[in-house]
Structures are given as structure tokens and as C-alpha cells.
Amino acid sequence: MSAAGFFEADGRRLSRGGIMLLMAPFFALILFAFLYPLLSLISISFLEPAPTLDNYQRVFENPVYARVLMRTLRIAVLVTLLSLALSFPVALAMAHARGPKAVFLAACVLLPFWSSVLVRTAAWAVLLQRNGLINQGLQAIGLTSEPLRLLYTQGAVVIAMTHVLMPFMVLPIYGALRNIPPDYGRAAAICGAGPLRAFWEVTLPIAMPGVIGGSILVFLTALGFFITPALLGSPQEMMIATLISQQMREILDWPFAAALVGVLTLFVTAVTLAFSRVFRFDRMMGGHT
Amino acid sequence: MNARTLLLNAYVYAVLAFILVPILIILPMAFSETQYLTFPPQGFTLRWFEEFFNNRRWMDATWFSLRIAALTAVSTAIIGTMATYALVRGAGSLGTIFQALLIGPIVVPHIALAVALYLFFQQSGLSGTTIGYVLAHTIIALPFTVFTVSAALSSVDPALEDAAMSCGATRFTAFRLITLPIILPNVISGALFAFIISFDEPVIAFFLAGIRDKTLPRMMFDDIEQNLTPVIPAIAVLLTVLSISVLLGAAILRRIAARNAVTVDT
């Protein structure tokens, strides 16, 4: 085959060599700056100080760390459920809206995507501080006589994380729901289904792939979330990301930090593989099909 | 409108308020005369913007972040477009591996990648370098760029390249003169996406940064953690202006793309 024919070895399709050449930078990057660093970090957890599983034993058997894991799971589940409860009606309204209302809703949902995570976290710090707006409001309506301690609590972390992660829930659900033609509701009504029944039998099953995809994405992201718990959470109530940071930067216990990264990464990978059928990236972005 | 829809609407608007209030409430605080953040803001001053623009450390961090973000945008657009082109033009099993690997940077927590890269960069002498940041940010931004580009590429009729080749163009010329101009708006909006992701990336920057190579998000993190001055709202105002202009730019590009889109009626 001539060099000129490199890109058209089999007619209209690209040749194997051409495809490899085009994908080479991607694979090189992923190998060099993603897979290799992650795997070599995780290998430390098994090899240092000597070939051992001690680091993992510590993660699961030391009650302090076990509690961190449980707390992380609990917060992630809570954030996922809260996001779902807040997102579903919004996604439904987006799917039904037409014209300017549709644009307005989409803009509201997408706005957080385009504003800094740090700025939003700072905003919550301001809202939740001792003399912040929320405490002022609570006092004004007489629910409490003196300011509550809201900042540096698990509640603050859950609320702020929900705020940050919610758009990742709305978009996939909206993506699934917008494929429902408006006739569905009417068809269901003709078939004798009341509005609740129609929702249960028609809307919900159609939304399900979006709900599952969005939930997994929010859950996985919440598990490894760092910024919000680091800035709004209490140092006594760490999540796994803040624990990793502490072990690595303050205690300098690399093998143990590596084991924590290993636990987190393996868990996340397992969940992704288990749901690989429904967890599709193009859906996460609100695309069709 | 019956009671049920009314209730649903009320709920939806309450959720929207939950989304919007924290984002909007911080902006006016940038103009407050107080040393700490408070709402409602008191008085009016541009002092915090001055503080930002006249402070060498803020400025250095901003320029550093802008440089990283620009390089990330370019590298992501090039690597992403190459791979996506191969994917859409029939990569077979290699494409399946590609798509599986692409999910990686989305689901693997940034904290895990950050710690891994911290170690790796120390071993390989990349710590504190621009290229280290660009590598890391390209990894996390790539999936989003690939998604944007593949949406455009899969709507381009592959017969257009055939037509160009029958006119005497090589495959590469056909791509350069026909396919690329058609998908360019999406490539650029994918690059803008990557720019924003890099510019706003706090976690990896938190772990990679030494004393001299702090990115803007890292500086913001320190400020929020330590004393939370009104410089943060001032930056929020600037970022909002930046985001809105980028968003508008991207929307205009998408409109151009839609106008050029080819409809294949089969």
C-alpha cells in the first residue's frame, strides 16, 4: 500500500493505522497522566512499607476511619436523594415548558455550571454564618431567639453539595423526559389512567434511565467531593476526601492515603461497571437516546 | 390551572430560588464597604476590585490560570477532535476502549487524580510546571469536549468527504477544507468548555500548587478558608461577566453551526 493510501486502506472508512494515529495522543495522555499515576499510587498502598494489606486493614478496622467511610456514604446518599427530590419536578417542568419559559428554566439550571464552585461555596458560607441571612431570617420570624451554629456542620455540607451537584441530576432526567411527546398524557388519559396513574405508569418509566444515570453521577461525585466539605464541614466530621488530604498533607502517611484513594477509586469503578448499561455519558449531558 | 399544577409550579420556583439565590446574593457584596461579607451590603466601593487588580499575588495567580486554561483549551480541542474524528469514522474495537476510558476522568474523583498526579509529578519533575497543570486539566476536560465535537461530527454527512475526494482532494484536505470548517463552531465551543473547566478547577490545583505556582482557584480557596474577604465576591462578579460573555459567544457559534448543519434525508 502506498503512503498516500494510508488513510483510505479500505475505501471510505479510515484505515486501522489512520485510526490509531488519530487516537494515539488521547491514549498516550490517558496512559501517561491518568492510568499510570493512579495505578502507581494505588500500588504504594499494597507495597509500603512492605508488601502488605495492613493499610487496607486500617481503613476498615480502625473505628475512626470506618466512621469516615460510613459518613461519606451517608452524605453521598443524602445528597443524591435530596438532589433527586429537588431536580425531578424541575426537569419535568423543563420538559413541558415551551418558548421563553423553557429558555428561562434552562438558563436557571445551567447557570451554576458556569459559576465557580468556590464562589458558590463562599456564598453558602456567607448565608450560613452566625450573622448570615439564614440566621437573620430565622430570628426575624421568631423560630429561634439566638443565632444557630449552621456553618461547619454536616447539614451545611449536604446543602451546599446538593446545590453544586443538582444540575448533574436535572440534565439527564430532562434528557429522558423531553422525548415524551405531549400526546402520551392524553393517550394515557384515554386509556383510563388518572394523572397520578399516568405519571406512575408512563412518565416515571420513561424518566428512569435519566434518574438512574443522574443519581449515579451525583452519588459518585459526592463520594469524592473535596472543596465543600473542606470549607464548610467540621474538622471533626471528615469525609473521605478531606481525610485523604489530611493524611497526605499533614500526616504525610502516603501508603495510608494511597489505600484511601484505592478504596475510593475501586468502589467508584465497581459502581460504574455495574451500571455501565444505563450509565452513558452522552445521556449525562442531556443528549437524546 | 388546577391546584396540583399550582403546587408543582410553586415547588419548581422554590427550587429555582434555591439554585439562584446563593449565586446572585454574593455579587452585590463585592461593592460593600465592610471588611467582612455581609448582606445587605453597606455603602458602595470599588475598593475590592482595586485590591484584586493591584495585588501582585492575585494577578500572578490569574495570569497563571489564564495561561493554563488557554493551553488546556487548545490541547483538548486538538486531541479531542482527532480522537472523535476517528471514533465517528468507524474506530471499531478501539472506539469501544476509547469510550470506556473517556468515562474514567468523569467518575474517578478529582481528589484521587489530584493525589496520584501530585506523587507522579514529583517523581517526574513536572510539579509546579505549567505543563503539569495542562496535562491534568486536559484529562478532566476531554470528555466534555469530545461530547461537544462528536455531536457535530456525527451530523456531518460522511459523503461530503467522499464528494471532496472525488473532486481530487486527499482525505486530509477533505477534512481540512470541508469537515473542519463545518464542525469548527462546536470545536471552539468545546474548547471554551475546557477553558472554563480548567480556569475554575479547584481540587487538582489545591494539591499540585506549591508556593509560587498558585492558580486563581487555589488563591480563592485560601482566602475563603482564612478570612473570606469581599475580594471573593469581586472575583465572582468578574467571573460572572467572563462566563456570560463566553456563554454568549458559544451560543452565537452554535447558531452558526446550526445554520450550516447538513440535513441528510434518508
Place this chain on the structure above:
Amino acid sequence: MAVEAAPQSRGASIEIEHLDKYFGAVRAVDDVSLSIAAGEFIALLGPSGSGKSTILMSLAGFERPTGGRILIDGQDCTYLPPYKRNIGMVFQHYTLFPHLSVMDNVAFPLKMRGISKAERRRQAEAALETVRLAGYGQRMPKQLSGGQQQRVALARAIVYRPRVLLMDEPLSALDKNLREEMQLEIKRLHSELGLTVVFVTHDQSEALTMADRIAILKSGRLQQVSPARELYERPSNLFTASFIGEMNMLPAEWDGRTASLPGGGVMEVGAKSMIDPVGPGKSVLAIRPERLSIAAPDSAGSWPATVCDVIYAGAGTLVIAEMPGGTEVRVRLPSNAVGSLSRGEAIGLTCPPDAALLYSAEQAT
């Protein structure tokens, strides 16, 4: 000034020799050999999956044949990449470059050939004039109708005066009126420019009206290559006979001299009525519906039948009759030649001896 057509034939001859193309285990093209003369207009006709498009794509260089050779003017270009073949091509869906103006679209092949800008412009304008779109150069493809877009695609394919023009169902996306107009347009271009045209279609009337010769394909195999009239009047096998136009297929017993139909009808068959020699035994008598006529029942030399249906369609009338044994026969008559026929009526069918063709029945399977 239109594209200056040289008076002598400018077309190239094409030799397709034992072409094979496999897609995995599927044999899309099966040992196809075809000689196309310089300046000829040839149509590749067949049902979908017959391999006609694969042959065209191999000619264009978009498919690499598994076996065989393709010679254009004697030069072997079986594995030559498309951009080195100097072939003009018109695609099914126009495939105009959406981001380029009509002028830039038409000038694209000239640009690829390194022709200067002024010259590109001049030649592109001439080509647009040839397809009767002078003055449309500054428009974008989207601003044109489907027919106009296809004319631009045509202009782009002929602008650098290729000696071969390939067309892949170029009219299938157009509505009926436009299609007929474009058929004439393409014929005119062909005779004006004298280039060799290979035209893929699944529309037999399009193939019959346009092409000098028609190549019939079925499951990757070439069935027959003939001018329209021969194809219609002397189809070389049962597939072609049934694929082109309407044909009555009457099962018959052939003894070497006469063919006997079920129900007692008998026909003497001469050597002229056989494309290939047919051995005695079961055979098929193929007769066009318009070649049959209706006579009184039991009249001399006629075959007995019963009227099943009479369908009046303006100028012509279709009579559907049944022969003893259940074989359905269609007869097309000018409406004024049909007397009063009613369902269930007994009739006789007659057929001139040169109207029937005899095929061996084994072919049918």
C-alpha cells in the same frame, strides 16, 4: 460560453474484469466483467443489495475490490485512491459543501488541481451556465431547491471535464416532475460533453429512457447487458424477464417442437423464440401482456381461459384471466378493442408466434 465540448468523443473506456467484493463473508459483487465503450451511457440497474452501488464505489475508488481489475482507458486503477482518478461523481443527496457558496462548490475540483483563482472563476461560471444556473454563484446551497442543488452537484462533477461521470441514484431524492426534467438534462449533458456515464438506479423506467445500455444485476451477479429495446423484448433469462416490465410466465411442457399449456393450449416454438437452447421437459413461456389478444372461446389456435377481472384504465384496459390449472394471465388491450367482457366469461387467448419466449423451467429456481 458553456463548457467547451470537444466535438469528438472525450469519454474514456472502462474495463471491469472479474470484479469481486466481499464484505466479511457476504459476496456483494460476484465475478462481474463489463466493458464500457468511450462515450457510452450505461445504467446499472438492480434491486437493493444487487451490488450496483458497490461496483460504482469501486469505480470511484471508495471501495477496494477483493479481486479483479478496473481499467480506465487502459490504465489499471483498481487500487488508485479516489482523488487520483479524475472521475466526476454525483451523489444521492447532492452532498454540496454547506459552508461554501455555489461558486466555491463548483470551483472546488479546480482548486484541488491548483488552477488560478481567475481561471477557476471563469470555468466554474461556464459549468454553471451549462447546467442553466448562471448567476446563482453567490448563493449558498441551502438557498437552492432540491433540483437546483442537484444541478450544482452536476456542475461540480463536470467542471474539470472528467472523461468519466459516475452517478449514484442522483435523482432519487427529487420528486417525479423534477426527476423527468433532470433526466433530459443529464442526457443533454451527456451528448454535449461526450463523456462516459455510469449511472446507478433502481428505477427501471429511468434506466430504459436514459441509458445506451443497461446492466442488470442480481445478488452481485451480472444478469444481462443490453440496450433498452433488446432488454425488453429479448430478456436473456427469467430474472430479467420478470424484473423489467410486466411479464406472463406460463408453465409449459416442451417437447422440442411445441409447448403445451395446461388446459390444452399448444404453441409451436421456433428457434427465434429461445435465447438459449432449451432441452425438452418443463419450461416457461414468457409473454408480454400487450402481445396477447382475446378471441372467441374455442376459436382455432386459441387457449381456453376464464375472465377473472376487467380493469379499465383510460387508454388501456387490463384483463385478468385464469387458465385451466389456475395460472393467472394478464392481457393489456387498447380500451376500444375490448368488447363487453364479464367476470366468469369463457374466452380464448391468442398470441403471435414471435411474441413468446421459451425458457427452461430449471432457471426459475
